[in-house]
Amino acid sequence: MPTAEHLIAQTDIFPWSDTFATGIEVIDAQHHKLVDLLNKLAGHMAFGSDELILTAVFDELADYAVYHFQTEEGVWARHLGQDSLVLAHHQTHREFVAQVGQARLKLSQMSSDATVEEMVSFLTHWLAFHILEDDTHMAKLVLAVQSGCSMDQAKAQATAQMKSAAHVLITTVLSMYDNLSMRTLALLREVSQRRRAEEKLRLSSNIIESSTDGIFITDTQGLVIDVNPAFCLELQRTHATLLGQSIVALMPSLLGTEPGQTAWQACTEAGHWAGELSMRKPDGELETIWLKLTRVLDETLQVQHVVGMISSISQLVARHQALENAANHDVLTGLPNRRLLTDRLAQALQHSKRNRTPLAVCYLDLDGFKPINDRLGHAAGDEVLRVVAQRMQHALRGADTVARMGGDEFVLLLGDAGGMDEVTHRLHQMMSELTEPIETHAQAVRVGISMGLTLFPADPASADDLLRHADQMLYAAKADGKGCLRVYASSAG
Known part of the structure; x- marks a missing residue:
């Protein structure tokens, strides 16, 4: 299907005709560009482009019109001097710039099709008069002067050529363009609306088809008229074998029971029902599911269809647990991340205070x-x-936590830690284990370990300050030559 951009490019609200040519090449080329920009603006309006796009196209049209005026005025001045007709033509340009400013404001406040049509009509009328009357008249003057006529002779000749019937012709042409423009806009809007409706239907169909929840649609008698692949998988049946079957007969353990019948009745009466029910799977296993039922009404507000959606709660729980795990753990090492560490540290502090450890x-x-x-x-x-993380986990006890803070920084929480001597002994032993060679795909490598330590309640600080004090000691260890442990000395101690 053609895109909106393709249709805009293919559509002329204001068709160009070579009969519009003034005979001055540079002016005709710019007139053609103005018409192209007008068509582009009208196309975007017809297809419901947002305000930013419409504003950008309109500004492009307005800016090009001003550029065209400068070109025109240069041509007139070069051949006609400062004649009163030239000055009057300049004033027409100035008035148009002012009108464009007002139209630009209307465009930013556009809220109805009537405003769109008013905008296109205004630009179409002005452009037609500008090309067919004003510029054509001025061009005939220039061409006459170029052929050797005096200014008075040129004016008489141009007037004779234009004739009074020209205005009647212009009015007739504009009436035709008005009719064509509005019909074209209406047609384009209808095409655009149908295209958007079709895209919406395709999107809805894709969502239903790809949903992991089982979806079924029945008529008022409960006979299946459509199901999605997930529903077929749930019942281990093909799509064709399910159509026309009674949904109650297909799922007796769900909708054949008293709770299921109550749910169905509530849906047909109230329009919607959602809740937790039990269902026996084809393999005999009883599963708790979440069932949503929605009635669909026709134009006379009579029930036409019932749509059901079955979600496995066990899958939702598993999905929730997976998301929770991803949110609280480092992807690379599987260790708790900073978020989970904050929670673990708060719990460890409460435990320490409660048990005085x-x-x-x-x-x-x-x-x-x-x-x-x-x-x-x-x-x-x-x-x-990964290896360092595994070695630290093996060295910890059940009450301990190791978390990755990012990069190559980790935090250890040692609960029920005992005295300072016991803690430092454990940490030095861990340092020794962590500095053992590590086999990588390239070669065996070694890393050194620097540590900063603080001990609660000897350091009676908050959770955030305990982390900050330990971090300060880590920097002190690195400043002392790395590969060592430094302990925070609390002023409270």
């Missing part, structure tokens, strides 16, 4: 990681991060 918060960074990325590539760097 220490909580260790440790910031950890890999030394020498960037050269691995630079020398061996990001695939090797990613493998190093």
